[in-house]
Amino acid sequence: MGQSNRALYEQVILEHNRKPRNFHAMEDADRRIEGHNPLCGDHFTLYLKLDGDVIADISFEGRGCAIAKSSASLMTTLLKGKTVREAEDLFVQFHRMVTAKPDAPIDEKAVGKLAVFSGVREFPIRIKCATLSWHALLSALRGTHSSVTTE
């Protein structure tokens, strides 16, 4: 499957793609936001329940590639119970990692489990896939839009 693809499709990613976590609609969500990638037709809906500035619950549904889906899935597992500020900080670290040069060192402490997405650095076109759900999240937290797009 090629060296780079092996690095891109980490087992954790494939596993989350097969069995995404928190993959359902949330009827009593406080916030609901759509994330689109018009170039590939990918489309997710993200649901959030907030308790003050803490993310009490988070889920998503929709369809997209393995990178987009597993990124959304892993995101939901990492953010439950986190504050808005912590979520934003994690996104900054994640974004820094996936947009870095392919040979840049990875700050594993800062990105934690999200390090599995470091293979994306080799494929700049997939950065949008990896960050789609995160962009939707930030927009939902800020409450500015009801949908976001990668374009």
Add this chain to the structure above:
Amino acid sequence: MRAVREMSSGIPSNATSIFDVAALRRDFPILQTTVHGKPLVYLDNAATSQKPQAVLDALARYYAETNANVHRGLYQLSEASTRAYDAARHKVRDFIRARLKCEIIFTRGTTEGINLVAQTYGRQHVKAGDEILITHMEHHSNIVPWQVLCEEKGARLRVAPITDTGELDVQAFQRMLTGRTKLVAVTYVSNALGSVNPVKELIGMAHARGVPVLVDGAQAVPHLAIDVLELGCDFFVFSGHKVFGPTGIGVLYGRAELLEEMPPYQTGGDMILSVRFDKTIFNSLPHKFEAGTPDIAGAIGLGAAIDYLNHVGMDRIAAHEAELLQYGTEVLHSIDGVRILGNAAHKASVLSFVMDAAHPHDIGQMLDGEGIAIRAGHHCAQPLMERFDVPATARASLAFYNTREELDALGKALERVHEVFG
């Protein structure tokens, strides 16, 4: 210098009667290259085709030996350039069997050709309450220009449905032709499904109601011999780059009677006979529709591509591709979880498919690791994707230079995708 000499006669290196794919492939430098250390398997021909050395040489030779602006200078170079540009128009006319050379307008591509007709013929003839009829399998470039025109005029865009196999519902199409229909715009071959529409029949139906027809030939020209007179179409558009020529050049064929009555699309130099501040007289066909310095090199490159195709033979191309399509269909059917979209009885060599286990983008990514280039996405046909309730498909689109071995490589790589993602 061997390639250059061959090019000068325009004859590809296999001048035999057998369809020798290996020999033809040697005419395409890019097909000799590797990707990720593996031989390139190029299966994205519906997006753009690769260029034979004859085309590359024609471009280089034009700039090295003949470059000058056309229709202007009295010096030798300008005359040579004008002659070469004119010869390219001649080749296009013969290639699509049009009647007159002046019915061949050079454009930037299919998209510009359609926009030209929408903005000139369309604006002139379509009024409030009128209808334009298209089909559900059109490329965005044969949807949006009509949508914009309809919005501007208060007209209605009507869409003829397709069946689950990806064929046009011809009876529904006929029913949707009404007294209000002012134009039909239909693709000859679907870029996303490969379906070949019965355009001659559709044109007959439209003409019976006095409705002119534009045929989007972008995906047809690389696969089928075209005869615009036999089809009877009023407009026919295609792109050079999909037919082994350069990017940036395309063709609009229009019946001279219609083109004569149409206002210019763009104005400026070359499209005028005389300019005075109180009155400008437009040039005759085809120049009326070619404002400014044209893509001279592109037209000459397209001419070289046509020479090349004529020597290979469109009939032999169609026969080879039909065999490849059948083999490729069998290869895809043999893989678990693969579903082909578009199973029309009459199909060009396009294999659009989805896999249970993997999203088209992941398929595309995995295949790239094997040196295999396919397209993954909505193929600029979002309404069609919605029709089949998929966000995207993976598409392997074949040209005459593709081989069974390449389809075997595709099958092997897809099996690997199934293993990894399943």
